[in-house]
Amino acid sequence: MSRVGKLPIQIPGGVQVSVNGTEVSVKGPKGSLIQKIDDGINVNIEGSEIVLTRATDQKRHRAMHGLYRALINNMVTGVSSGYKIEQELVGVGYRATNQGNVLDLVLGYSHHVVFELPDEIKVSTRQDKGQNPIITLESHDKQLLGQVAAKIRSLRKPEPYKGKGIKFVGESLRRKAGKSASKK
Numbered sequence: 001m002s003r004v005g006k007l008p009i010q011i012p013g014g015v016q017v018s019v020n021g022t023e024v025s026v027k028g029p030k031g032s033l034i035q036k037i038d039d040g041i042n043v044n045i046e047g048s049e050i051v052l053t054r055a056t057d058q059k060r061h062r063a064m065h066g067l068y069r070a071l072i073n074n075m076v077t078g079v080s081s082g083y084k085i086e087q088e089l090v091g092v093g094y095r096a097t098n099q100g101n102v103l104d105l106v107l108g109y110s111h112h113v114v115f116e117l118p119d120e121i122k123v124s125t126r127q128d129k130g131q132n133p134i135i136t137l138e139s140h141d142k143q144l145l146g147q148v149a150a151k152i153r154s155l156r157k158p159e160p161y162k163g164k165g166i167k168f169v170g171e172s173l174r175r176k177a178g179k180s181a182s183k184k
Contacts, residue, residue: 019045028140090165101117
């Protein structure tokens with residue numbers, strides 16, 4: 001039995017879960033999400049818990065058991081409390097501003113990078129004096145939030161020598177030593 005897959009998912013108050021064939025839909029105060037489920041995985045709602053079971057012990061079904069349990073758990077957590085990712089811009093002259101869901105970044109290129117975010121994601125930027133600019137992304141969809149955060153990070157990945165670039169807050173970067181003078 002899958003260690004992750006066999007754990008029941010608690011349904012918090014204000015969250016409605018419905019199973020329609022191979023589709024699970026979750027609605028809550030932050031929004032609603034839908035996930036298609038593989039035929040070999042059965043989703044049962046027992047009181048205030050969601051329990052996933054698998055049809056057979058095939059390798060494929062064992063792999064899907066934990067996966068779908070984690071996906072449904074992320075959906076329930078997202079619509080009840082939501083997810084938040086903070087990114088930090090490290091570099092001289094790096095700036096971030098937003099107007100609605102349009103993010104305007106100055107990343108050391110000869111032009112501004114304008115990034116339009118999906119409607120499901122709320123963005124805010126802040127620049128404290130003497131601190132690096134911070135981009136805060138919030139959403140109820142964990143998959144979409146991670147994908148957008150990775151796309152923003154890919155605009156200027158942190159480099160290993162000075163650490164300049166876009167990094168997640170709290171991320172530790174592996175730094176390299178620079179050139180060392182040769183002795184003759």
